[in-house]
Amino acid sequence: MKINTLLGFDFGTGNIGIAVGQVITRTASALKPLKARDGIPDWDHxxxxxxxxxxDAVVVGIPFNMDGTESEMSRRARKFGKRIHGRFNLPFYEADERLSSFEAKDWAGKLGHHGHYKSKPVDGMAAQIILESWLNDENNTVIIT
Structure with missing residues (x-):
């Protein structure tokens, strides 16, 4: 299966960051985050x-611990990805998202963000970082075949 367009997700319990990406350019753009209730999104949205x-597929960031072990959030993010796969019959790929939120906050700060992350979340930027990292990972040959 040829993959051209992907949606990337930065799973969170209050907000879920979203980005759309293109394989041909290996770039992504942040979309408006979704609100979630204890990690449960509005599935209609x-x-x-x-x-x-x-x-053609979705990429979900999996927040491993710094030593590479699983956390409760990594299990919940994987479950979210599996639910997308089950509901929409889309291939689901995992991406290691350690430090993506930190990187998004750093990037946002350089763009003038003043640290009010509740009122101006950076979850979409984190999803963009996750998706672009996945798109540019040489080990993800599945997207090129």
Missing amino acids: IAQLIDEWKP
Whole structure:
């Protein structure tokens, strides 16, 4: 299966960051984050995003601990990815997202963000970082075949 367009997700319990990416350019763009209730999104909104962007697959950031071990959040993020796969029949790929939120906050700060992350979240930027890192990982040959 040829993959051209992907949706990337930065799973969180209050917000879920989203980005859309293209294989040909290996770039992504942040979209407006989704609100979540204890990690549960509005599935209708995700259906609308899938209908709008028509992704060939999704990439979900998995927040491993710094030593590479699993955490409760990594298990929840993986479950979220599996639910997208089950509901929308889209291939689901995992991306190691250690430090993506830190990198997004650093990037946002350089762009003039003043640290009010509740009112101006950077979850979309984190999803963009996750997706672009995955797109540019030489080990992900599945996207080029």
